[in-house]
Amino acid sequence: xxxxxxxxxQLEAHYGPHLQFPGGKHLQSGLEIDRxxxxxxxxCGQQCGIQxxxxxxxxxxxxxxxxFPFNRGMLCPKGIKRYLQGGHPDRLLxxxxxxxxxxxxxxxxxxPQAIAQTAAAIAKIQEQHGFxxxxxxxxxxxxxxxxxxxxxxxxxxxxxxYIDYNGRLCMVSAGAANKKAFGVDRGGNPWxxxxxxxxxxxxxxxxxxCAPITTHYVWQAREQGARVVVVDPRVTPLARTCDLFLPxxxxxDVALFNGILHLMxxxxxxxxxxxxxxxxxxxxLAESVREWTPRRTAQVCGLNQKLVEQAAxxxxxxxxxxxxxxxxxxxxxxxxxxxxxxxxIVLASGRIGRENCGYSTIxxxxxxxxxxxxxxxxxQLPGGRDISNPEHRAHVAGxxxxxxxxxxxxxVDAYELFRKIDQGEIKGLLxxxxxxxxxxxxxxxxxxxxxxxxxxxxIDFFLNETAQHADIVLPGSLQEEDEGVVCSAEGRVIRIRxxxxxxxxxxxxxxxxxxxxxxxxxxxGFEFQHPGQIFDELRRASQGGVVDYSGITYEKxxxxxxxxxxxxxxxxxxxxxxxxxxxxxxxxxGQGPFYFPDGKARFQVAxxxxxxxxxxxxxxxxLTTGRVISQFLSGTQTRRIGPLAEMHPAPWLEVHPQxxxxxxxxxxxxxxxxxxxxxxxxxxxxxxxxxxDTVFVPYHWAGRESINRLTIAAQDPISKIPEYKxxxxxxxxxxxxx
Amino acid sequence: MVPEKMEFFxxxxxxxxxxxxxxACSECDTHKGVSMIHLETIDRERSVQTVxxxxxxxxxxxxxxxxxxxxxxxxxxxxxxxxxxxxxxxCSNCVLACPFGVPKMESGRGASVSGFNLMMKCDMCYDxxxxxxxxxxxxxxxxxxxxxxxxxxxxxxxPRSRPINEFRFGQQTVKTKVNVLVPRDSxxxxxxxxxxxxxxxxxxxxxxxxxxxx
Ligand code: SF4
Ligand code: SF4
Numbered sequence: 001x002x003x004x005x006x007x008x009x010q011l012e013a014h015y016g017p018h019l020q021f022p023g024g025k026h027l028q029s030g031l032e033i034d035r036x037x038x039x040x041x042x043x044c045g046q047q048c049g050i051q052x053x054x055x056x057x058x059x060x061x062x063x064x065x066x067x068f069p070f071n072r073g074m075l076c077p078k079g080i081k082r083y084l085q086g087g088h089p090d091r092l093l094x095x096x097x098x099x100x101x102x103x104x105x106x107x108x109x110x111x112p113q114a115i116a117q118t119a120a121a122i123a124k125i126q127e128q129h130g131f132x133x134x135x136x137x138x139x140x141x142x143x144x145x146x147x148x149x150x151x152x153x154x155x156x157x158x159x160x161x162y163i164d165y166n167g168r169l170c171m172v173s174a175g176a177a178n179k180k181a182f183g184v185d186r187g188g189n190p191w192x193x194x195x196x197x198x199x200x201x202x203x204x205x206x207x208x209x210c211a212p213i214t215t216h217y218v219w220q221a222r223e224q225g226a227r228v229v230v231v232d233p234r235v236t237p238l239a240r241t242c243d244l245f246l247p248x249x250x251x252x253d254v255a256l257f258n259g260i261l262h263l264m265x266x267x268x269x270x271x272x273x274x275x276x277x278x279x280x281x282x283x284x285l286a287e288s289v290r291e292w293t294p295r296r297t298a299q300v301c302g303l304n305q306k307l308v309e310q311a312a313x314x315x316x317x318x319x320x321x322x323x324x325x326x327x328x329x330x331x332x333x334x335x336x337x338x339x340x341x342x343x344x345i346v347l348a349s350g351r352i353g354r355e356n357c358g359y360s361t362i363x364x365x366x367x368x369x370x371x372x373x374x375x376x377x378x379x380q381l382p383g384g385r386d387i388s389n390p391e392h393r394a395h396v397a398g399x400x401x402x403x404x405x406x407x408x409x410x411x412v413d414a415y416e417l418f419r420k421i422d423q424g425e426i427k428g429l430l431x432x433x434x435x436x437x438x439x440x441x442x443x444x445x446x447x448x449x450x451x452x453x454x455x456x457x458x459i460d461f462f463l464n465e466t467a468q469h470a471d472i473v474l475p476g477s478l479q480e481e482d483e484g485v486v487c488s489a490e491g492r493v494i495r496i497r498x499x500x501x502x503x504x505x506x507x508x509x510x511x512x513x514x515x516x517x518x519x520x521x522x523x524x525g526f527e528f529q530h531p532g533q534i535f536d537e538l539r540r541a542s543q544g545g546v547v548d549y550s551g552i553t554y555e556k557x558x559x560x561x562x563x564x565x566x567x568x569x570x571x572x573x574x575x576x577x578x579x580x581x582x583x584x585x586x587x588x589x590g591q592g593p594f595y596f597p598d599g600k601a602r603f604q605v606a607x608x609x610x611x612x613x614x615x616x617x618x619x620x621x622x623l624t625t626g627r628v629i630s631q632f633l634s635g636t637q638t639r640r641i642g643p644l645a646e647m648h649p650a651p652w653l654e655v656h657p658q659x660x661x662x663x664x665x666x667x668x669x670x671x672x673x674x675x676x677x678x679x680x681x682x683x684x685x686x687x688x689x690x691x692x693d694t695v696f697v698p699y700h701w702a703g704r705e706s707i708n709r710l711t712i713a714a715q716d717p718i719s720k721i722p723e724y725k726x727x728x729x730x731x732x733x734x735x736x737x738x
Numbered sequence: 739m740v741p742e743k744m745e746f747f748x749x750x751x752x753x754x755x756x757x758x759x760x761x762a763c764s765e766c767d768t769h770k771g772v773s774m775i776h777l778e779t780i781d782r783e784r785s786v787q788t789v790x791x792x793x794x795x796x797x798x799x800x801x802x803x804x805x806x807x808x809x810x811x812x813x814x815x816x817x818x819x820x821x822x823x824x825x826x827x828x829c830s831n832c833v834l835a836c837p838f839g840v841p842k843m844e845s846g847r848g849a850s851v852s853g854f855n856l857m858m859k860c861d862m863c864y865d866x867x868x869x870x871x872x873x874x875x876x877x878x879x880x881x882x883x884x885x886x887x888x889x890x891x892x893x894x895x896x897p898r899s900r901p902i903n904e905f906r907f908g909q910q911t912v913k914t915k916v917n918v919l920v921p922r923d924s925x926x927x928x929x930x931x932x933x934x935x936x937x938x939x940x941x942x943x944x945x946x947x948x949x950x951x952x
Pocket of ligand 1: 041042043044045046047048074075076077078079080211212213
């Protein structure tokens with residue numbers, strides 16, 4: 001039984017979100033600080049260096065860490081106010097058991113008993129229905145040590161193929177396309193290569209709000225004369241002063257890239273020597289973009305043709321460049337094709353693998369990069385290894401001390417896992433660092449699936465909306481309560497430092513996992529005493545793989561502000577820039593810079609198809625969703641931090657004045673937005689910074705405020721990323737806002 | 739003392755409206771949870787343009803001139819301080835008189851700290867700048883819209899920008915310690931605050947869309 005134990009209002013009254021503001025110790029001037037801990041922000045993939053102020057076993061504030069080279073003291077509001085999670089009234093200090101008779105729907109449970117009951121429930125389900133009847137969902141905000149342990153726990157202890165993680169909603173389209181084209185899934189360059197680029201191309205990335213520090217790199221490049229091209233359906237804060245803005249129709253990015261390539265070929269803006277020496281597949285690709293004339297491209301993308309031509313000319317004739325993209329082109333049912341389109345114009349220009357010439361996706365989550373490297377993805381093993389490759393299985397099985405045949409085969413993506421719950425195939429679930437009831441699309445379906453579970457255990461530090469369905473909640477740890485590493489958007493592996501102990505009965509997440517393994521009577525391989533020991537095993541497991549961490553140590557990271565992988569030996573300095581002409585990698589072994597046996601990159605035909613749900617007479621508008629600066633992902637943390645929540649207390653609807661006039665909507669009106677799945681009431685903002693055929697709603701909120709009840713569960717066939725960036729809706733004004 | 743070579747520069751062109759400055763200001767030890775920076779959104783319907791407003795630290799501060807209680811002092815190193823608590827009578831003269839709209843009587847949660855709505859304004863993080871650190875806002879600002887450093891550093895890192903620190907408001911000319919950065923090639927006369935406010939930032943969108951086929 002995993003239904004909500006009591007009404008949502010009662011749950012909220014007990015477990016929040018409540019807002020914590022600075023007070024008490026935070027404001028005491030002259031408060032004696034015990035120590036400053038150099039670590040990183042717990043939120044986005046920029047992974048800003050920050051120093052946490054610790055007094056009386058509590059994080060009470062921060063000091064900028066100006067030596068850390070990536071952000072040199074810069075922070076966004078999230079990093080600045082993160083410390084308000086410390087001593088938060090909503091913090092889970094004990095384990096909880098579902099109890100509809102208790103006021104908040106849960107009653108406290110002794111930790112050992114909670115572990116015993118969870119293990120017993122897992123054992124019961126697996127005995128009755130097989131190992132695969134239990135699923136695990138994990139997250140990319142965890143340290144790599146925890147992510148690694150989650151993958152191992154699912155495969156070795158639970159012996160289930162069904163583990164996946166919330167990076168599925170994040171960078172997987174980029175990851176899949178990067179592997180197809182380059183043979184490796186990592187941003188190609190350190191961000192310092194942005195600074196000297198002559199042209200900066202940003203597609204589908206609200207850099208200012210989702211990767212704020214990157215703004216500084218872009219502006220510094222512009223001070224040196226760089227031009228900035230932004231492709232986005234909205235004038236984002238960074239687009240406001242860019243040199244060329246292409247307000248593309250959501251979901252048409254691959255068409256634009258194909259159109260650019262068409263013009264590059266027509267005008268001979270190609271690096272023939274590079275294409276010849278370092279790539280394969282150009283002829284076939286060239287053939288495929290023949291039909292993408294500027295006229296057709298402009299028509300499909302809903303853009304003025306002159307803009308397309310101007311962009312192509314700038315891209316085609318630049319001598320150095322940096323192309324970045326993010327979820328805007330990735331969150332589509334053809335997200336992988338969009339990314340391949342982007343990679344094609346980079347490869348055709350030959351501007352990669354050297355100074356000031358770069359390409360990267362901008363990862364979203366704290367460990368968006370590292371969280372997808374070491375095996376919590378359904379089809380992957382540590383070191384970026386492939387769970388269906390017999391050699392890869394043998395290597396990892398050897399490290400784990402199990403027979404290769406005992407390792408389960410590939411499981412399914414996070415959304416498919418819910419479909420399996422719906423079909424009764426998966427009956428039990430464990431979640432950590434994932435709030436799918438808010439973050440997955442068509443989320444009322446997700447909620448119904450949670451209700452169907454026979455047993456559900458959640459590990460978290462706050463009772464997130466998904467965990468509210470749990471039978472047992474285990475009190476986990478905040479980022480500042482544990483040691484470990486993460487890998488930032490640049491591919492830089494950095495150290496997360498423990499500042500304080502967990503409060504109350506809360507435990508470091510990896511200890512909870514190990515306690516479960518012990519209670520399941522399969523403790524072998526889950527007897528680590530410290531995250532450093534997990535990291536050492538991770539290093540060995542990754543050795544010889546594409547994502548090789550074997551030469552990275554905690555000491556080395558601390559001595560050099562991080563180490564870029566691959567780093568195959570302790571003497572190796574790491575690899576800030578991938579694909580340098582004479583570089584060596586484990587796949588090409590000297591044949592060339594890319595990660596294929598012949599060392600050459602692959603041009604891939606990138607097919608255009610519209611979003612799965614096109615607009616029609618009934619639902620005539622495109623809904624696109626995204627983030628705001630002060631909130632993070634499903635809001636489990638930021639909706640509890642007073643100053644951040646105050647900046648954006650609720651979602652809203654953004655409409656263009658032309659559309660507003662048609663709909664009879666004025667600023668401040670309550671609008672009803674309906675999709676084929678659900679509806680939502682929102683306050684209207686009329687802004688001419690959005691396409692008139694598109695409406696925007698940010699997604700960080702829960703319950704009636706959650707836009708993901710309306711979004712579509714269409715997924716990319718390769719990456720399985722959901723199509724958050726385009727579905728069909730209709731909008732009307734409500735006479736009496738409720 | 740604030741080192742003489744260190745200067746404050748504001749480049750509103752770079753601002754992305756993130757409010758890191760606002761959120762960090764209140765974290766400065768002596769600000770007691772009150773933020774003394776404002777972020778102005780010019781006209782959200784037309785543009786995402788935002789402008790950070792910090793105290794300009796005028797050479798001859800209008801706020802101090804009009805203060806009947808003589809509560810506002812300028813330090814010898816040129817920092818105009820928050821009104822002294824023991825003197826401020828909360829008359830709001832400074833709020834009305836400041837040509838840049840900086841002092842405020844109500845700074846959010848400030849009243850709960852002081853017990854009164856006394857004037858509080860940016861003091862350039864005197865506790866930090868006087869010991870060689872940067873002010874909080876200019877340390878965290880992720881766009882570089884707020885910059886604290888030497889003039890040489892600014893000129894080297896921002897060759898396309900030019901600092902201005904003299905402003906005309908009708909008959910009054912105000913010289914400030916804080917500089918505003920403008921594009922290097924813009925004419926001097928262009929820098930009128932009112933011009934900046936009246937601009938129509940929506941030009942970005944004009945002509946961007948495919949014309950409907952007839
Ligand atoms: S959320 Fe991202 S940009 Fe903001 S402080 Fe944290 S790491 Fe830096
Ligand atoms: S921190 Fe910088 S970019 Fe952000 S609002 Fe303040 S001035 Fe603007």
